[in-house]
Amino acid sequence: MVRSALSPLPRHVPLLRHGFANAATSFPGSTAPPSAPPQPQLASLTPADIEHFLSFLPASQVQASLAPGSTAQADLDGYNTDWMGKYVGRSRCVLRPRTTDQVSSIMRHCYARRLGVVPQGGNTGLVGGGVPTGSDEVIINLGLMNQIRAFNASSGVLTADAGCVLQTLNTFLTSKGHVMPLDLGAKGSCQIGGNVSTNAGGLRMVRYGSLHANVLGLEVVMPDGRVLRGLRGLRKDNTGYHLHHLFVGAEGTLGVVTGVSLLTPPLSPAVNLALLRLPDYAAVLSVVGTVRAKLGEILSAVEYFDETAWAVVNGDGAAGAEVERQVFGADTVPPGVNLLIETSGSVREHDEEKLTALLEELLDGPHVLTGSLAQDETQLGRMWDLREGIAEACGKAGKVYKYDVSVPIQEWQNVLSTLRQRAAERSEGLIERVVGFGHIGDGNLHINVVCGRYDKAIEQLLEPFMFELVESKGGSISAEHGLGVQKAKYILYSKSPLELELMRKVKAAFDPRGIMNPGKVLPAVAVGEERGGLEGVLQGALAGAGAGALEAGK
Numbered sequence: 001m002v003r004s005a006l007s008p009l010p011r012h013v014p015l016l017r018h019g020f021a022n023a024a025t026s027f028p029g030s031t032a033p034p035s036a037p038p039q040p041q042l043a044s045l046t047p048a049d050i051e052h053f054l055s056f057l058p059a060s061q062v063q064a065s066l067a068p069g070s071t072a073q074a075d076l077d078g079y080n081t082d083w084m085g086k087y088v089g090r091s092r093c094v095l096r097p098r099t100t101d102q103v104s105s106i107m108r109h110c111y112a113r114r115l116g117v118v119p120q121g122g123n124t125g126l127v128g129g130g131v132p133t134g135s136d137e138v139i140i141n142l143g144l145m146n147q148i149r150a151f152n153a154s155s156g157v158l159t160a161d162a163g164c165v166l167q168t169l170n171t172f173l174t175s176k177g178h179v180m181p182l183d184l185g186a187k188g189s190c191q192i193g194g195n196v197s198t199n200a201g202g203l204r205m206v207r208y209g210s211l212h213a214n215v216l217g218l219e220v221v222m223p224d225g226r227v228l229r230g231l232r233g234l235r236k237d238n239t240g241y242h243l244h245h246l247f248v249g250a251e252g253t254l255g256v257v258t259g260v261s262l263l264t265p266p267l268s269p270a271v272n273l274a275l276l277r278l279p280d281y282a283a284v285l286s287v288v289g290t291v292r293a294k295l296g297e298i299l300s301a302v303e304y305f306d307e308t309a310w311a312v313v314n315g316d317g318a319a320g321a322e323v324e325r326q327v328f329g330a331d332t333v334p335p336g337v338n339l340l341i342e343t344s345g346s347v348r349e350h351d352e353e354k355l356t357a358l359l360e361e362l363l364d365g366p367h368v369l370t371g372s373l374a375q376d377e378t379q380l381g382r383m384w385d386l387r388e389g390i391a392e393a394c395g396k397a398g399k400v401y402k403y404d405v406s407v408p409i410q411e412w413q414n415v416l417s418t419l420r421q422r423a424a425e426r427s428e429g430l431i432e433r434v435v436g437f438g439h440i441g442d443g444n445l446h447i448n449v450v451c452g453r454y455d456k457a458i459e460q461l462l463e464p465f466m467f468e469l470v471e472s473k474g475g476s477i478s479a480e481h482g483l484g485v486q487k488a489k490y491i492l493y494s495k496s497p498l499e500l501e502l503m504r505k506v507k508a509a510f511d512p513r514g515i516m517n518p519g520k521v522l523p524a525v526a527v528g529e530e531r532g533g534l535e536g537v538l539q540g541a542l543a544g545a546g547a548g549a550l551e552a553g554k
């Protein structure tokens with residue numbers, strides 16, 4: 001188990017674009033950052049709390065290892081352990097409400113008692129946000145709140161309980177001629193409430209935009225138990241602040257989302273998928289530009305995965321080569337990197353004509369070595385499995401440090417090679433693979449660093465190095481997974497001190513007792529904050545010392 005405990009300020013941190021011009025004079029001699037909230041004094045869970053929960057919830061919805069509960073602590077492991085097995089809590093109480101009223105009663109009690117609460121969806125999050133950091137938090141698992149409340153076929157507005165699984169919603173919508181505006185590898189387990197709370201991006205974002213564009217309203221139980229009933233389903237509503245957007249991406253730190261109303265696009269009758277093999281990353285940059293320009297409105301996904309990702313998902317050597325022969329339908333397939341290009345449209349002939357013309361042009365040119373167009377649903381599914389199976393394959397190959405970052409696509413190769421060089425030179429073989437893939441249509445690079453074990457030394461080799469590197473490229477340290485517990489203390493690598501201060505004020509206004517998902521998103525003290533922002537610590541570190549300045553984590 002690896003814990004992201006607060007570590008001392010690194011000796012070197014890079015120049016950030018945010019921050020104070022002269023931070024040292026902003027907070028002379030200060031050790032406490034100006035916006036850091038007092039740490040909430042949260043209560044310990046007692047048998048009386050469990051008795052209270054049992055007074056309004058059936059015993060089947062209360063799983064507690066604390067008397068009078070009857071669940072063995074080991075039976076709570078699944079709720080306490082994240083998808084990667086990296087973050088492990090010790091909560092002794094999991095509640096599984098079926099209704100918004102039940103969530104409200106739970107929250108009223110937790111608020112009165114100052115008990116920490118961790119909202120949990122499908123527990124597929126990758127930054128440790130959905131599991132507790134200690135033993136006194138109550139986990140509220142939304143899995144039993146799984147009813148579709150309404151669907152309007154003419155407007156495409158779907159209203160559903162937060163615990164509905166993404167894939168279930170998509171299957172329902174497909175039967176109605178619509179589709180969910182998001183799709184991700186974890187679709188069989190993740191829930192729409194979790195998707196909203198992480199502002200999940202995924203595979204269709206290039207076409208339908210982020211959840212900020214598609215969520216029309218939310219029902220949220222506030223920390224004190226009151227219910228914000230905002231399931232209006234209106235596309236246009238400019239009556240003041242758009243509060244529901246604050247819960248999109250809040251990672252359970254502001255309230256418990258219990259209902260979601262969102263806009264779903266019509267199902268496209270014509271879906272085409274092409275897999276291209278390209279010689280190198282320079283070719284990828286050129287082809288992505290051409291694809292965008294030529295496919296325009298029918299483009300629905302552009303995904304990149306390099307040789308390392310191919311190898312991890314298909315097997316190294318002969319095994320991977322055999323899959324290549326099958327997928328590309330050729331006896332020999334030259335080595336290289338891969339692009340998946342999906343189109344979705346309403347007129348099959350029109351889309352096929354556009355895509356075929358593009359593929360012919362690309363295959364005639366220097367940037368594409370070979371390609372394959374899925375001929376039926378089975379082939380289409382097979383090609384998507386190659387891309388969607390990467391995260392799981394990395395998990396099977398070893399313990400994974402995940403970096404989900406936004407970086408201009410021109411920099412992806414630089415970021416990957418810098419990291420690979422560091423791994424080769426300094427990890428003493430502990431880092432086995434650095435796997436690169438991502439939603440290139442959105443500039444979202446995923447790096448999975450596969451190791452034999454979770455190890456503090458590896459973590460320190462990678463962090464904050466990765467975040468400094470991303471910052472130096474003008475990127476974001478979290479493109480779509482959120483901050484959770486993994487990246488909370490590094491928030492100043494992507495936000496200014498003023499933004500952090502305002503976020504803390506929002507948190508204090510919504511959750512004055514600090515009971516919601518303690519330890520996630522907003523750190524007690526962010527790295528660099530004691531000195532008034534990272535910029536003030538070491539002006540020009542990157543400029544002056546080049547890559548040497550990135551040695552902060554050693």
Ligand SMILES: Cc1cc2nc3c(=O)[nH]c(=O)nc-3n(C[C@H](O)[C@H](O)[C@H](O)COP(=O)(O)OP(=O)(O)OC[C@H]3O[C@@H](n4cnc5c(N)ncnc54)[C@H](O)[C@@H]3O)c2cc1C
Nearest residue numbers: 121122123124125129130185191193194195200201252257
């Ligand atoms: C194989 C795989 C592929 C993935 N691919 C992608 C991808 O392409 N794009 C992407 O963005 N993510 C991806 N993820 C990450 C993850 O699936 C998403 O973050 C997902 O949205 C999490 O949903 P969940 O229901 O599992 O939430 P959980 O993991 O249970 O929780 C995530 C966070 O949301 C909070 N939360 C959950 N439910 C609620 C609620 N009802 N109210 C308030 N807070 C809540 C939790 O407290 C936690 O902070 C992937 C994960 C895996 C394992």
